[in-house]
Every structure is written in structure tokens, then in C-alpha cells.
Amino acid sequence: MRRPLQYLALLGYMVFLAFPLLWLLSTALKTSQEMASLTPTWIPRHPVLTNFADAFTEQDIVGxxxxxxxxxxxxxxxxxxxxxxxxxxxxxxxxxxxxxxxxxxxxxxxxxxxxxxxxxxxxxxxxxxxxxxxxxxxxxxxxxxxxxxxxxxxxxxxxxxxxxxxxxxxxxxxxxxxxxxxxxxxxxxxxxxxxxxxxxxxxxxxxxxxxxxxxxxxxxxxxxxxxxxxxxxxxxxxxxxxxxxxxxxxxxxxxxxxxxxxxxxxxxxxxx
Amino acid sequence: MTLTAERTRGPAAGRRGRPGRSRQGRETLLLMLPALIPVLIFSVGPLLYGIYLAFTDARSGRNSVTSFVGLSNFGDLLTDGDFWASFRIGLIWAVSVTVLQFVAALGLALLLNENLRFRAFTRVLAMVPWAMPPVVIGLMWRLVYHPNAGILNSTLQGVGLLDHNVDWLNDFSIALPAVIVVGIWTGMPQTTVVLLAGLQGVPRELHEAGHVDGATTWRRFWSITLPQLRPVIVTITSLDFVWNINQFGLVYVLTQGGPGGQTRLPMLFAYEEAFRYGFFGYAATLGVAIVIVVLAVLGIYIGRQMREVS
Structure with a gap:
């Protein structure tokens, strides 16, 4: 009885600790159209890496x-x-x-x-x-x-x-x-x-x-x-x-x- | 740590009184000087001057004249409604974050101290917030809390806990709790690591003895683990409280103190007074007031803990 409860608690901690991180990653992989669609999903529909390229050109990130x-x-x-x-x-x-x-x-x-x-x-x-x-x-x-x-x-x-x-x-x-x-x-x-x-x-x-x-x-x-x-x-x-x-x-x-x-x-x- | 201290004490004590001592003193000074000078000029000096500023009407202008005004800033502070509002928010924030974070971290530390699967993985995961720049933590949670594009609203609606989009960081009654959750998330690693180290220092024999005497898990936790952990708990909660009441960056990035000052912690208030309105003296007074409060709270807390021990 004790073990399952412990694993449940551990799972709770893992979710609490990880979900903002996963969301950051998910947002970073989404296209701007998907961001604008206003029905957020965990898994990006069309994962892209363009945001990383954009991060370098928009604002003065490199500088x-x-x-x-x-x-x-x-x-x-x-x-x-x-x-x-x-x-x-x-x-x-x-x-x-x-x-x-x-x-x-x-x-x-x-x-x-x-x-x-x-x-x-x-x-x-x-x-x-x-x-x-x-x-x-x-x-x-x-x-x-x-x-x-x-x-x-x-x-x-x-x-x-x-x-x-x-x-x-x-x-x-x-x-x-x-x-x-x-x-x-x-x-x-x-x-x-x-x-x-x-x-x-x-x-x-x-x-x-x-x-x-x-x-x-x-x-x-x-x-x-x-x-x-x-x-x-x-x-x-x-x-x-x-x-x-x-x-x-x-x-x-x-x-x-x-x-x-x-x-x-x-x-x-x-x-x- | 104590061991090495004992060891170095030996020879140093033996050398005392020999002619080499003054040479050694000069050498110590020479070696310390490069580190000492910047600390004196750029932090001890400014700190003392900052305390002095609390008793002046200093303004931000380059050529503004500063004069000594005694305690009048403190008088203003005590009648300043904005200060009291900010102070109240600061206390709610610091106490809730410290207490909730402690409870959460203790639970996690106890789990990590058990022989569970995924333990190593959770341990690494629990360190991540520590490794992140505070600014990135703030930005990340803004994405989570985002009213339209954030995951929190859609998740809560998905499981039927919400029926409309909540603007977490702009709602007058929700902003502070929302920010407190981020505070707990951010500070959990340090507290967990320290408590875990403390747990691992509890002698195994005590638990075994408790086991033999037929004590339940719960009872062993209350009468063996907690008392053994006490010094560690007092230290880490005191530090957490001080860090939290002086928090700035995280909340600045999350809300800038809004909406309508609902999350304006004392340091955000002081920052605005100093660098938006230019009241250097008044902002310094606020700083001194916070130091007094912190010392009083810690004095009472640590004093009580010590009395309970003896």
C-alpha cells in the first residue's frame, strides 16, 4: 500500500516540476500561425526550428x-x-x-x-x-x-x-x-x-x-x-x-x- | 569541515609568539588586499552609505543637494498607505512561499531518500529550476499563465475545472497566489537539496531502534527524523525567508508588481521609488525598515527554536 502512494506522490512532483519546462519547449517549436490559433496543444502540430533562427535576428539577441x-x-x-x-x-x-x-x-x-x-x-x-x-x-x-x-x-x-x-x-x-x-x-x-x-x-x-x-x-x-x-x-x-x-x-x-x-x-x- | 579546521588550528597555534608572526601578518594582509579593496569600495562602503542615505532627503539628480533629515523619512514611511500595502503583500508572499516550499521540499526530500525507481531522474529534474536564469523562469511561467496561448487555461478547461479563460497574472485576486506558485517552483531545489543532505545525516541506528520498539512510520518521522533535522530546518527556512522577502527579479519579470500593485513586493516598491521617481533617501529608508523586520522575525523565530531545544 505504501509504495503505490509514494509513486503517486513522486509522479505529482515530476508533473509539477516538468510541465512548465515542457511547455517552454513546446512553445519554442511552434509556428507563429499555430501560436495565433488560440487553441494551445501540448504537441506542436507542425514542429519547426525557425523560432531559433528568428531569435537570432529579432531584437539584438546576438549582440x-x-x-x-x-x-x-x-x-x-x-x-x-x-x-x-x-x-x-x-x-x-x-x-x-x-x-x-x-x-x-x-x-x-x-x-x-x-x-x-x-x-x-x-x-x-x-x-x-x-x-x-x-x-x-x-x-x-x-x-x-x-x-x-x-x-x-x-x-x-x-x-x-x-x-x-x-x-x-x-x-x-x-x-x-x-x-x-x-x-x-x-x-x-x-x-x-x-x-x-x-x-x-x-x-x-x-x-x-x-x-x-x-x-x-x-x-x-x-x-x-x-x-x-x-x-x-x-x-x-x-x-x-x-x-x-x-x-x-x-x-x-x-x-x-x-x-x-x-x-x-x-x-x-x-x-x- | 570541522575536521580540517581542527587540523589547521594545530600548527598555526604552535607558531604563535615566534618572530615569524609579524611577517606572516604582513603576508596575510598582502594576500587579502586584492580581494578586500573591491569589497570595501563597492559593497561595504556603499552599504554603510546606503544606511546613512535613509536619514537624508537624497534625490537621484547628479547635482542635487542632500541634507540630513533625521527620522522624518521613517515618519513618512509609517503613514504611507502604499508602503503598508506593499509590506503586507511582501509578508504574505515571503511567509507563504517559505512555508509551502518547505513542506513541498520536505515531501520530495523524503521520497528521494527512499529507494524508489526514477529517483535519479527526479533528482536531476528537481535541480533544473536552480540551473535556470531567474529571468527565463519568469518568462517561462508567463507562457504557462498566458490567458489565450497558455497551457494552464486549456488544461484546466480540458479536465473541466474551469469554464472560461483566466488572466492569471492580471486578475486582482489571483495574481498573488499565481506568483507564489512560481516562487515555490523556483526555490524548491535549494531547499530540497539541503533537507535531503540533512536526512542522509540522520543516523540509521535511530530508525532501527524505533523499528524494534514498534514505532509506526509516522511516529518515527515525528519523534526521530524531525527533531534530528531541526538545525537544518531552522537554517534553510530562515535563509528562504530572507531571500523571499528580498525577492525582486522573478516578480519583476512576471508582473512588474501589477495588477494595481497586487504583487508589488517591498523591493519592487523600493526600486520604483529610487529609479522611477528618484527618491533615493526614501527608498533607502524602506531598505532599512525591511532589515529591521527581517532581523526581528529571525530573532523571534530562531530564539524560539533554540528555547524549544533546550
């Missing part, structure tokens, strides 16, 4: 995707470059800064964005960085840094200190030990952090909305939202297609780090 890419690459690389020395220091030396850094990660969760975004907007305005991609990059770096720092120092910790010391005993210099011994072991962690920072930036909407007022510099999330402004049912197909394309990077990221997220990172984060 804004490129801008998103530039910001995401720049901010993820910068984040890791800035965070790596600090993460190393946090993991290897016990200091007050560790506690402050973790405290800041928590505090930054509690404070609503509005308290930071207004002064930040004023700072960027005085530096003439409003409506520029470097301006948005700076914002993304600052807001990914604390968590990236936390991730990275966990990875540094997992590299045994003894390895470094052994290398030093064998006569390798400090820098040499770091480059030859620590760096290769740290590489997967660095890649994971890079990906995390990349996705945070790629998906980010709110700061982009405030910093990039000019449509000519809009990033992908901004352009997608604008897509719906001049609605009209016939345009929903390309919108769905573009949304699917915009999701690919983050889906790929999650596919890669799925295992890690499930086991370590979050469990550790919650238990402290």
Missing part, C-alpha cells in the same frame, strides 16, 4: 549575448584572480579576516539590494561607469567575490599542507612549490569557481537593470525581458527559443558540478 559573454568572462576571471591569494591565505593562516569574510557572506544575504544599489549607482556615476560593461563587471565581481572566496578556500584546504612542506624540504622554493605542487591539485577547484562566477554573472538581472539603462549595451537577460514588452502572441515562439538558448550555459554548468553540489558544498555550507 546582447556577446555583451553578456564579455561581462561574464571578465568578471569570472577577475573574481578568481582577486580571490585566489586571499583564499590561500584564509586556508593556510588562521586570522580574524576569515571570520570577517564569512560574516560578510552572511550579512550580505540579509541586507536588501536597494541599500547597496543606490550608493553603488552613485559611485559608478561619479566614475562615469554607468551604461558601460566595465561598470557592470565591477559590480558582478564584488558580489561574487565573497562566495567565490569561500569556495576557493575550501579547495585550498583540501590540498594537504604537508605536500607543500615536503616540497620545501626537497629544496624547492616557495613559489616553485606553489606552482608545481599546489596549482595542479587546485585546478579543478579553480575551474569550478570560475564556472560559478561565470553563471552568476550570465544570469544576473537586477544590477544589469540598474546599471545598464541604455538599450545599446543591454545584456541578455535585459533583452529577453524587453522581448515581452511589445507582446503579441506570434512573438512568443522566438522568445521561448531565445530563453532556451540563454539557459544552456547554466544547464551545462549544473550538469558538470551536480555531484559536487549534491554532496559537499551545500551540506557543508549549512552545517558551517
Amino acid at each position: 546582447s549575448a556577446l555583451r553578456s559573454l564579455v561581462v561574464a568572462v571578465a568578471s569570472s576571471v577577475l573574481t578568481v584572480v582577486l580571490a585566489l591569494p586571499a583564499a590561500y591565505s584564509m586556508a593556510r593562516h588562521r586570522s580574524l579576516v576569515n571570520k570577517i569574510a564569512i560574516g560578510w557572506v552572511l550579512v550580505s544575504q540579509v541586507f536588501p539590494f536597494i541599500l547597496i544599489i543606490i550608493p553603488l549607482f552613485m559611485v559608478l556615476r561619479s566614475l562615469d561607469l554607468v551604461n558601460t560593461l566595465p561598470g557592470l563587471t565591477v559590480v558582478h565581481v564584488t558580489f561574487t567575490l565573497p562566495f567565490a572566496l569561500w569556495m576557493l578556500q575550501g579547495y585550498v584546504r583540501s590540498v594537504p599542507r604537508e605536500l607543500e612542506e615536503a616540497a620545501a624540504v626537497d629544496g624547492a622554493g616557495r613559489i616553485r612549490a606553489l606552482v608545481k605542487i599546489v596549482a595542479p591539485l587546485l585546478a579543478p577547484g579553480v575551474v569550478a569557481t570560475l564556472l560559478f562566477a561565470f553563471i552568476s554573472s550570465w544570469n544576473e538581472f537586477l544590477f544589469a537593470l540598474v546599471v545598464l539603462k541604455d538599450p545599446d549595451v543591454a545584456t541578455l537577460p535585459l533583452t529577453l525581458v524587453k522581448f515581452t514588452g511589445a507582446e503579441g502572441v506570434v512573438r512568443l515562439g522566438p522568445l521561448a527559443a531565445a530563453s532556451l538558448l540563454a539557459t544552456i550555459p547554466s544547464l551545462a554548468f549544473f550538469a558538470i558540478i551536480q555531484r559536487r553540489l549534491r554532496s559537499g558544498l551545500l551540506a557543508g555550507a549549512v552545517k558551517g
Whole structure:
């Protein structure tokens, strides 16, 4: 008796989780005539891929995707470059800064964005960085840094200190030990952090909305939202297609780090 | 995590008092500096300045003069009907999403913890909302809720639950519940993953002992699983509450706060005050007010949980 009920509940969850996704896919495959027919069906009557082509030509999807890419690459690389020395220091030396850094990660969760975004907007305005991609990059770096720092120092910790010391005993210099011994072991962690920072930036909407007022510099999330402004049912197909394309990077990221997220990172984060 | 902390503590404590210490301090500072400077300039500094702005009449203009006005913004806030409406909606949203999402996620986590078929598949499926950009989630649900071209109306009419098309996101009484459902869908992965990790940490022996003593499944859940999960539950529901009350992007994409302000969460209200009307000071006041509410709610909630434990 118990098993069937459990399977029924599981089925319920699967339906709830999957149906919006299937509908997005279905919409992306429909012709504009079918969208306009106003009798929606799950299975497209004449599935087409033209919406994906249209997504590239309508609006400035390609341009804004490129801008998103530039910001995401720049901010993820910068984040890791800035965070790596600090993460190393946090993991290897016990200091007050560790506690402050973790405290800041928590505090930054509690404070609503509005308290930071207004002064930040004023700072960027005085530096003439409003409506520029470097301006948005700076914002993304600052807001990914604390968590990236936390991730990275966990990875540094997992590299045994003894390895470094052994290398030093064998006569390798400090820098040499770091480059030859620590760096290769740290590489997967660095890649994971890079990906995390990349996705945070790629998906980010709110700061982009405030910093990039000019449509000519809009990033992908901004352009997608604008897509719906001049609605009209016939345009929903390309919108769905573009949304699917915009999701690919983050889906790929999650596919890669799925295992890690499930086991370590979050469990550790919650238990402290 | 605790293990590694113990291990690194050893040598560091041993080094204390040696002449190398000041050199190490300098090195720490040097290594921390590249990360510290941007965080100080672009987030700690602005945060402090933002709190200060709450006590000023700052406007958005580049050359507008700002003066200190003390608590008058807070006075305005308390008599502002729009604020109270938005605050009420924010609380309804945050509490319902947090509670319903917790119940749904706990159910899912319990199922995923059983040895069921399709478990791996559901697990991956349950992660998908987490992987999606919030903007895409908002757009996707707009397609689902679309009054004419959406699947929800035609499905509900197909099974005879509805007899006319409902404009889910533009109906005064339905918009907020409709948005809450999206909130639950969006936040379920994190909560489920955390609860599942917690469930897997409940010692198997406890359940076996309960089994031997003849406790029913239900009883074992109430007196073994739940108490064991308590710290995890308190942590994740607190975080969910904070995230939800500060929610912006998802609802902005879904409804922009409409219809008639029915889904205007506090942060949407603050955003409009700041970047549509240019009242920087007033919007900052709103932010401070929300911080106070959040800290009070969390203080009461966590305090009570701790007392019940002891």
C-alpha cells in the first residue's frame, strides 16, 4: 500500500516540476500561425526550428549575448584572480579576516539590494561607469567575490599542507612549490569557481537593470525581458527559443558540478 | 569541515609568539588586499552609505543637494498607505512561499531518500529550476499563465475545472497566489537539496531502534527524523525567508508588481521609488525598515527554536 502512494506522490512532483519546462519547449517549436490559433496543444502540430533562427535576428539577441559573454568572462576571471591569494591565505593562516569574510557572506544575504544599489549607482556615476560593461563587471565581481572566496578556500584546504612542506624540504622554493605542487591539485577547484562566477554573472538581472539603462549595451537577460514588452502572441515562439538558448550555459554548468553540489558544498555550507 | 579546521588550528597555534608572526601578518594582509579593496569600495562602503542615505532627503539628480533629515523619512514611511500595502503583500508572499516550499521540499526530500525507481531522474529534474536564469523562469511561467496561448487555461478547461479563460497574472485576486506558485517552483531545489543532505545525516541506528520498539512510520518521522533535522530546518527556512522577502527579479519579470500593485513586493516598491521617481533617501529608508523586520522575525523565530531545544 505504501509504495503505490509514494509513486503517486513522486509522479505529482515530476508533473509539477516538468510541465512548465515542457511547455517552454513546446512553445519554442511552434509556428507563429499555430501560436495565433488560440487553441494551445501540448504537441506542436507542425514542429519547426525557425523560432531559433528568428531569435537570432529579432531584437539584438546576438549582440546582447556577446555583451553578456564579455561581462561574464571578465568578471569570472577577475573574481578568481582577486580571490585566489586571499583564499590561500584564509586556508593556510588562521586570522580574524576569515571570520570577517564569512560574516560578510552572511550579512550580505540579509541586507536588501536597494541599500547597496543606490550608493553603488552613485559611485559608478561619479566614475562615469554607468551604461558601460566595465561598470557592470565591477559590480558582478564584488558580489561574487565573497562566495567565490569561500569556495576557493575550501579547495585550498583540501590540498594537504604537508605536500607543500615536503616540497620545501626537497629544496624547492616557495613559489616553485606553489606552482608545481599546489596549482595542479587546485585546478579543478579553480575551474569550478570560475564556472560559478561565470553563471552568476550570465544570469544576473537586477544590477544589469540598474546599471545598464541604455538599450545599446543591454545584456541578455535585459533583452529577453524587453522581448515581452511589445507582446503579441506570434512573438512568443522566438522568445521561448531565445530563453532556451540563454539557459544552456547554466544547464551545462549544473550538469558538470551536480555531484559536487549534491554532496559537499551545500551540506557543508549549512552545517558551517 | 570541522575536521580540517581542527587540523589547521594545530600548527598555526604552535607558531604563535615566534618572530615569524609579524611577517606572516604582513603576508596575510598582502594576500587579502586584492580581494578586500573591491569589497570595501563597492559593497561595504556603499552599504554603510546606503544606511546613512535613509536619514537624508537624497534625490537621484547628479547635482542635487542632500541634507540630513533625521527620522522624518521613517515618519513618512509609517503613514504611507502604499508602503503598508506593499509590506503586507511582501509578508504574505515571503511567509507563504517559505512555508509551502518547505513542506513541498520536505515531501520530495523524503521520497528521494527512499529507494524508489526514477529517483535519479527526479533528482536531476528537481535541480533544473536552480540551473535556470531567474529571468527565463519568469518568462517561462508567463507562457504557462498566458490567458489565450497558455497551457494552464486549456488544461484546466480540458479536465473541466474551469469554464472560461483566466488572466492569471492580471486578475486582482489571483495574481498573488499565481506568483507564489512560481516562487515555490523556483526555490524548491535549494531547499530540497539541503533537507535531503540533512536526512542522509540522520543516523540509521535511530530508525532501527524505533523499528524494534514498534514505532509506526509516522511516529518515527515525528519523534526521530524531525527533531534530528531541526538545525537544518531552522537554517534553510530562515535563509528562504530572507531571500523571499528580498525577492525582486522573478516578480519583476512576471508582473512588474501589477495588477494595481497586487504583487508589488517591498523591493519592487523600493526600486520604483529610487529609479522611477528618484527618491533615493526614501527608498533607502524602506531598505532599512525591511532589515529591521527581517532581523526581528529571525530573532523571534530562531530564539524560539533554540528555547524549544533546550
